[in-house]
Amino acid sequence: MFQFITKLASLRNFYFFCGKLLPWFAWPTLILMVVGLYWGLVEAPADYQQKDSYRIIFIHVPAAWMSMFVYLVMALSAAASMIWKTKASEVVANSCAPIGAAFTFLALATGSLWGKPMWGTWWEWDARLTSELVLLFLYLGYMALQSAFEDKRTAARATSILAIVGVVNIPIIHYSVEWWFTLHQGPTVQVMKDKQAMDTSMLIPLMIMATAFKFYFATVLLMFSRNEVLERESHTKWVQEERERL
Amino acid sequence: MTNSSTHALKILLWRDFTLAARNKSEWMNPLLFFIFAAILFPLGIGPDTAILKQIAPGIIWIVALLAALLSLDTMFRADYDDGSLEQLTMSPYSFATLILGKVSIHWILTGLPLILLSPLLATFFHLDAASTLILMQTLLLGTPVLSLVGAIGSALTVGLKRGSMLISLLVLPLYVPVLIFGANAVSASSAGLDISGHLMLIGSLLVLALTLAPMATAAALRASIG
Numbered sequence: 127m128f129q130f131i132t133k134l135a136s137l138r139n140f141y142f143f144c145g146k147l148l149p150w151f152a153w154p155t156l157i158l159m160v161v162g163l164y165w166g167l168v169e170a171p172a173d174y175q176q177k178d179s180y181r182i183i184f185i186h187v188p189a190a191w192m193s194m195f196v197y198l199v200m201a202l203s204a205a206a207s208m209i210w211k212t213k214a215s216e217v218v219a220n221s222c223a224p225i226g227a228a229f230t231f232l233a234l235a236t237g238s239l240w241g242k243p244m245w246g247t248w249w250e251w252d253a254r255l256t257s258e259l260v261l262l263f264l265y266l267g268y269m270a271l272q273s274a275f276e277d278k279r280t281a282a283r284a285t286s287i288l289a290i291v292g293v294v295n296i297p298i299i300h301y302s303v304e305w306w307f308t309l310h311q312g313p314t315v316q317v318m319k320d321k322q323a324m325d326t327s328m329l330i331p332l333m334i335m336a337t338a339f340k341f342y343f344a345t346v347l348l349m350f351s352r353n354e355v356l357e358r359e360s361h362t363k364w365v366q367e368e369r370e371r372l
Numbered sequence: 373m374t375n376s377s378t379h380a381l382k383i384l385l386w387r388d389f390t391l392a393a394r395n396k397s398e399w400m401n402p403l404l405f406f407i408f409a410a411i412l413f414p415l416g417i418g419p420d421t422a423i424l425k426q427i428a429p430g431i432i433w434i435v436a437l438l439a440a441l442l443s444l445d446t447m448f449r450a451d452y453d454d455g456s457l458e459q460l461t462m463s464p465y466s467f468a469t470l471i472l473g474k475v476s477i478h479w480i481l482t483g484l485p486l487i488l489l490s491p492l493l494a495t496f497f498h499l500d501a502a503s504t505l506i507l508m509q510t511l512l513l514g515t516p517v518l519s520l521v522g523a524i525g526s527a528l529t530v531g532l533k534r535g536s537m538l539i540s541l542l543v544l545p546l547y548v549p550v551l552i553f554g555a556n557a558v559s560a561s562s563a564g565l566d567i568s569g570h571l572m573l574i575g576s577l578l579v580l581a582l583t584l585a586p587m588a589t590a591a592a593l594r595a596s597i598g
Contacts, residue, residue, distance in 0.1 A: 208591075260545045267542045274532050283595035284528045288542060291524055291588050295546050298577070302549035306556065 138364050140214040141355045144348045151345040158338035166331035173328075179243045184332060186236035188339040189229045190254070193261055194296070196226030196343060200268075201293035204286035214351075216282035217358070219289060220272060221350035225343060227265035234258050253307035257300045264292045278358060377465040381473045384460075388477040391450075398446055399481040406439040406486055410493045421498050428497035429507060429558030435493075436486050436511060437547055440518040443482045444543065445536040447474070447526040448593065457530075458597050468586040471593070475523045475586065483515030499558075506561045510554040513574040520578075520585035521546050527592035550577060 133139050166184035173180040200222035206215035237255050238248050249255070268288055275281035324332075359365045392399055413431050414424055451457040451474075460470055487508055494504040525543035529535030557570035 260548055263541070263545045267538075267545065270538055270541050271528060274529070274535070274538055280531070280595065280598055283598075284592065287524070287588055287592045287595060288528060291546070294584065295549075298549050298580075299545065302552045302573075306552045 135210075135212045135214055137213050137217070137355045137359055138362075140217070141352055141359075141368075144352050144355075148345065148348050148352075151341050151348065155338060155341040155345050158334055158341060162331050162334035162338050166328075166335060170328050170331050171325075176244065179240065182236050182240045184335045186233060186240060187332060188336040189236065190233040190258065191336060192339050192343055193226060193230040193233050193258060195340075196222050196229055197261065197264070197289075197293060197296060199347075200226060201289045204289035207282055208286045208290070213279075213358075216279070216286075217351050217354045218347065219286065220282070221347055221354055223265055223268045223272065225346055225350065227262060227269065229339075229343075230258055230262040230265060234262065251307070253304040256307070257303045260299050260303070261296065264296070268292070377469055380463065380465045381469060384470055384473050385477060388474065392477070392481055399443065399485075402439040402443040402482055403485050403489065405442055406435055407489065407493065409438060410435045411496065414496065424497045425499060425562075426559075428494065428499050429503070430555040431497070432490060432493050432507060433510075433514075433551055433555040436490075436515065437518060437544075437551060439486060440482060440515065440522055441540055441543060443478065444522040444526045444539050445529075447478050447523060448530045452530045452596070457593065461594055461597060467594075468590040471523070471589050472582075472586045475519050475589070478523070479516050479519040483511075483519055486515060487511045500562075503558055503562050506567060507558050509571060510557045510574060513571060513578055514550045514554040517550050517574070517578050517581045518547060520581040520589075521550075523589040524585055524592055527589045527596060529596075530593065531596040531598075550574065553577070 134143060162184065167181055170181070172178050200219050203215040203219040203222065206212060207219060234255065237252075237258070241250055241252075241255075242248055268285055271288055272281050272285045275284065356365055356368070410431060413427070417423060417427070448457060451460070461467055463470070490508055490511055491504050494507060499507065522539070522543050525539045525546075528542060529538050532538065553570050553574045557567045557574070560570060561567045
C-alpha cells in the first residue's frame with residue numbers, strides 16, 4: 127500500500143494512473159447526469175406551490191453541496207502536500223480551486239435565478255447565499271495567490287497554508303453569517319427549510335444528481351490534474367513523447 | 373530556554389518600537405485614513421442624525437477593518453527586505469513567539485490608537501455614550517483579531533512585489549465574522565438587547581486567533597523565505 131502511494135508521488139506515474147481512472151468516472155457521470163436530469167426535469171411532479179420553477183434545485187442543491195466538499199478536498203490535499211511535500215497532492219489541490227469556484231458560482235447563479243420567481247428579487251441577503259458568496263472569494267483568493275508566484279513549488283507552499291486557514295474559517299464564517307441573518311429577520315420565504323417535507327419522487331432525482339455531480343467533480347479533477355502535470359513537466363522527455371503520441 | 377526566549381522577545385519589541393518611533397508615517401497614515409474615510413460617509417449620505425446613528429457602528433467597524441488592511445503590507449516588508457526576518461527564522465527561539473511579538477507591535481501601533489480615536493468618530497455620528505463604550509469594547513476585543521489574521525495574509529504575500537492588492541483579497545473574507553459580531557453588538561445594545569453573547573463570541577475568536585494565527589503566520593513566512 128505504502129509503496130503504491132510513494133510510486134504515485136512521482137508525477138509521471140500519477141499522470142498515467144489518472145488516465146486509467148478517467149473512464150471509470152467519466153461514463154458514470156454521463157449516465158447519471160442524463161438519468162438525473164430527465165427524471166428531475168420531466169418525470170418528477172411539479173411542486174404544488176412553486177410549480178416548475180422548483181426544478182432548479184436539481185442543479186442548485188448539488189452545486190452548493192459540492193462547493194463546500196471541493197474546498198474540503200482541496201484543504202486535505204494541501205495538508206498532504208505540507209506534510210509529505212508530494213508534488214501530486216499539490217497538483218490536486220491546485221486543480222480543485224477552479225472547479226470549486228465554478229461550483230460555487232453555479233450555486234450562486236442558480237440560487238439567484240430561483241430567487242427571482244420565489245422572492246421576487248435576484249438577490250436576497252439570505253444566510254446561505256451570503257456564505258456561498260464569501261466562499262467564492264476564498265476560492266478566488268486562493269487562485270490569485272497561486273498565480274502571483276512564478277515558482278510552482280513556492281506557490282504550493284503558500285497556497286497550502288491559505289487553504290488550511292480557509293478550512294478552519296469556513297465553519298466560523300458560515301455560522302456567523304447564519305446568526306447574523308437570524309438577527310435581521312428578513313422577509314424571505316424559507317420554502318426549502320424543511321427538507322423532510324420533500325417527496326420521494328423529488329428526492330430520488332436529487333440524490334442521483336448529487337451523485338452525478340460527485341462523479342463529474344472526480345472526472346474534471348483528474349483531467350485538470352493531468353493537464354497541470356503536463357504543464358509542470360513540459361521540459362521532460364516523457365511529456366514530449368506523450369505529446370507526440372497524442 | 374523559555375527565559376532567554378522572553379529576553380529575545382523583549383529585545384525584538386524594543387527594536388520594533390524604536391523603528392516605529394523613527395518612522396512615524398508608517399503607522400500615522402492608516403489612522404488618518406481611518407478618520408477621513410469615516411468622514412466621507414456623512415458627506416456622501418447626508419447629515420441626517422437618525423440615519424447616521426443607525427449606520428455608525430457598521431461604518432466605524434468597516435473603516436477600522438480597512439485601516440488595519442492598509443497597514444498590513446508593511447508588517448513584515450522591511451524585515452523581509454533587509455534580511456532580518458531570515459535571521460529570525462534561524463534563531464534558536466520559538467519563531468511563532470517572535471511573530472506574536474511583531475503582531476502585538478502592529479496592534480499597539482494601529483489597533484490601539486484606533487480604539488482611542490473611536491469616541492471622536494462616535495461623536496461625528498451622534499452615538500450616545502453607552503453605545504460608544506460598547507463600540508470601544510468590541511474594538512478592543514476585535515482589532516487584535518484583525519492584526520493576527522491579517523498577519524497570515526501579510527506573511528503569505530511578503531515575497532511578492534505587488535502583494536498589497538492580494539492581501540485584501542486573501543484577508544477580507546476571513547474578517548467577515550469579526551465585522552458581523554463587532555458591528556451587531558453595538559446595534560443590538562441600542563435596541564436594548566443583551567450583548568454579552570456578542571462579546572463572548574468575539575472573545576472566543578480572539579482566543580482562537582491568538583493560539584492558531586502565529587503558527588500559520590510562522591509557516592507562511594518560512595514558505596515565503598523559502
